[in-house]
Amino acid sequence: MTAKLNLTLKVWRQVHAKAKGEFKTYKVHDISPDMSFLEMLDELNNELIRKGEEPVAFDHDCREGICGTCGMMINGQAHGPERLTTTCQLHMRKFKNGDTIVIEPWRARAFPVLRDLVVDRGSFDRIQQAGGYTSINVGNAPDGNSVPIPKTQADPAFASATCLGCGACVAACKNASAMLFVGAKVSQFALLPQGQPERAQRALSMVAQMDEEAFGNCTNTYECEAACPVGISVDNIARLNREYIRASVCSNVMP
Amino acid sequence: MNWLRKVLVSSIGKKVQMGISGLLLCGFLVAHLGGNLLLFVPDGGKAYNEYAHALHTQKLLLPVAEIGLVVLFAWHLLLALTTNKDNADARPVGYALQCSKQEPGPIAKPASSVMMATGAVVFLFLILHLADFRFELRNHGSEGEEPFAKAARLLKDPITCVGYIIGTLVLGYHVLHGFQSAFQSLGLNHPKYTPLIKQASFAFAILVGAGFASLPLWFGMISRH
Ligand code: HEM
Numbered sequence: 150m151t152a153k154l155n156l157t158l159k160v161w162r163q164v165h166a167k168a169k170g171e172f173k174t175y176k177v178h179d180i181s182p183d184m185s186f187l188e189m190l191d192e193l194n195n196e197l198i199r200k201g202e203e204p205v206a207f208d209h210d211c212r213e214g215i216c217g218t219c220g221m222m223i224n225g226q227a228h229g230p231e232r233l234t235t236t237c238q239l240h241m242r243k244f245k246n247g248d249t250i251v252i253e254p255w256r257a258r259a260f261p262v263l264r265d266l267v268v269d270r271g272s273f274d275r276i277q278q279a280g281g282y283t284s285i286n287v288g289n290a291p292d293g294n295s296v297p298i299p300k301t302q303a304d305p306a307f308a309s310a311t312c313l314g315c316g317a318c319v320a321a322c323k324n325a326s327a328m329l330f331v332g333a334k335v336s337q338f339a340l341l342p343q344g345q346p347e348r349a350q351r352a353l354s355m356v357a358q359m360d361e362e363a364f365g366n367c368t369n370t371y372e373c374e375a376a377c378p379v380g381i382s383v384d385n386i387a388r389l390n391r392e393y394i395r396a397s398v399c400s401n402v403m404p
Numbered sequence: 405m406n407w408l409r410k411v412l413v414s415s416i417g418k419k420v421q422m423g424i425s426g427l428l429l430c431g432f433l434v435a436h437l438g439g440n441l442l443l444f445v446p447d448g449g450k451a452y453n454e455y456a457h458a459l460h461t462q463k464l465l466l467p468v469a470e471i472g473l474v475v476l477f478a479w480h481l482l483l484a485l486t487t488n489k490d491n492a493d494a495r496p497v498g499y500a501l502q503c504s505k506q507e508p509g510p511i512a513k514p515a516s517s518v519m520m521a522t523g524a525v526v527f528l529f530l531i532l533h534l535a536d537f538r539f540e541l542r543n544h545g546s547e548g549e550e551p552f553a554k555a556a557r558l559l560k561d562p563i564t565c566v567g568y569i570i571g572t573l574v575l576g577y578h579v580l581h582g583f584q585s586a587f588q589s590l591g592l593n594h595p596k597y598t599p600l601i602k603q604a605s606f607a608f609a610i611l612v613g614a615g616f617a618s619l620p621l622w623f624g625m626i627s628r629h
C-alpha cells in the first residue's frame with residue numbers, strides 16, 4: 150500500500166462573477182494516491198462543510214474523461230501535469246506528500262469566472278451554434294455502404310470529433326486563442342461527405358463567432374495541442390485556416 | 405467589397421497576412437544576403453562595387469523596391485501590433501502560475517513565444533541600419549567613396565558592429581519560428597512536407613543569422629581593411 154498524502158492547496162475563491170477573488174490556502178490530510186483529483190477536492194469540500202465554510206465550486210459531470218466539464222488549471226497546467234488526461238482522470242499518485250498545489254479557473258475574457266473554479270464556456274456553445282452542425286434533412290439512416298468514406302478520411306474526421314470542448318486549449322494558450330477547438334469542430338465535417346453542402350458557410354460563420362467572442366489569435370506556439378486531454382492535433386488549425394481561405398476567397402458565400 | 409474587409413480584419417485573415425508578409429520579408433532577406441556576401445569575394449571589392457552600382461543605377465526599380473519594402477515592413481509591424489493587442493485583451497486576468505505542457509525539446513519552442521520581443525530588436529536594428537547605410541546620419545564618408553570602402557568603414561564603428569551582430573542573430577531567431585510558422589498560418593501543412601519545412605526553417609535561420617552576422621564580425625572585428 151502506498152502512503153497517504155498530506156497536501157497544501159492554494160485555491161482561487163471568488164463568490165460571484167463580479168466579486169474580487171483571491172487565493173485561499175487549505176490543508177488536506179490522508180489523501181489516498183488512488184483518488185482522482187476531483188475526489189481529493191470532494192474531501193476538501195466535506196471538510197469545509199463540516200467546519201461550516203462554503204465548499205469550493207468546481208464543474209464536473211461524467212468523471213470518466215468524456216464530457217469535458219472538469220477543466221481547471223492545476224499548478225499552471227490545464228488539467229494538471231499528466232498529458233492526455235482530464236482533471237477527473239488525474240490521479241493523486243501524480244503528486245508527492247507535502248506538495249503545494251495551485252488551483253485556478255480557466256482564464257480568458259471569453260470564459261468569465263462564475264464562481265471559484267467554475268467558468269462560463271457559453272462562448273464555445275455559441276461558436277458551435279453558429280455553424281458546427283449539418284442542417285440538411287437526411288431522412289432515414291442510409292445504408293452503411295451507400296456513402297463510401299475511405300478510412301484515411303474517416304479516421305481524421307473521428308479524431309477531430311473527439312474534441313470534448315473542455316476549453317483547455319484556450320486556457321493553455323498564451324493568447325487565449327480558440328483555434329484548436331474551432332479547427333476540430335470545422336474539420337469533423339469538412340472531412341466528411343455529409344459536411345460538404347454547408348462547408349464554406351460553416352467555416353465563415355464559426356470563425357466570425359469566434360472573433361465576436363474575443364478569443365485571441367493563434368501564434369503557432371502549439372501549447373494547445375500539448376494541453377488537450379484527447380490529443381487534438383494542430384493539423385486542425387492549419388485545416389481551419391485552409392477552410393477559411395477556401396470559403397472566403399474561392400466560394401460564393403459572403404462572410 | 406465589404407466581404408474583403410471582413411476577411412482582412414478577421415483573426416485568420418490577419419494570420420494569413422502575417423504569413424504572407426513574413427515570407428515576403430524572408431524573400432527580401434535572401435536577396436539582400438546574396439548581395440551582401442559579395443563583400444567576401446577576394447577581389448578588393450570589385451564584385452560588390454559592381455553589384456552596388458548596378459543596383460543604384462536602377463532609376464525606376466530602386467524607388468519602387470524601396471517603397472515596397474517600407475510598405476512590407478509597415479504592414480508586418482502593424483499586424484504584429486494589432487494581433488498582439490488582441491491577444492493581450494483576450495486574457496485580461498492572468499494566471500498566478502503557468503507552465504508549459506510541451507515536452508521540453510528543441511530550441512524552436514521558446515522562439516515562438518518571444519516573436520514580439522525578437523521583432524522589436526529587429527526593428528531597432530533596422531533603424532540603426534538605415535541611419536548608417538541609407539541616410540548616413542552617423543558616419544559620413546568622403547565624396548565618391550566606393551560602396552565596398554563605405555561598408556568596410558561603417559562596420560568598423562563599434563556601435564554598428566556590435567548592434568549588427570546582435571540584430572542579425574536575433575533576426576535569425578525570429579525566422580527560426582517565423583519561417584515554418586508562416587506555412588501553418590497559410591494552412592499549408594502536410595504529413596510529407598511539414599517536417600521538411602521545419603528543417604528548412606532551421607537551416608534558413610542559421611543561414612540568415614550566421615550569414616548576416618559574419619559581415620560585422622569580419623569587417624568590424626577581424627579584417628584590417
Ligand atoms: C526582415 C525582418 C523580418 C522578417 C523576415 C520576419 C519574418 C516573419 C515571419 C516569417 C513570421 C511568421 C508569420 C506567421 O507565423 O504567420 C513573422 C511573425 C511575426 N513577426 Fe516578423 N519578421 C521580420 C521583422 C519583424 C519586425 C520588425 C517585427 C516588429 C515587432 C516583427 C514581429 C513579428 C511578430 C509579432 C510576429 C507574429 C508571431 C506569430 O504570429 O507567431 N517581425 N515574422
Ligand code: FES
Nearest residue numbers: 212216217219237
Ligand atoms: S468530469 Fe467529464 S471529463 Fe471530467
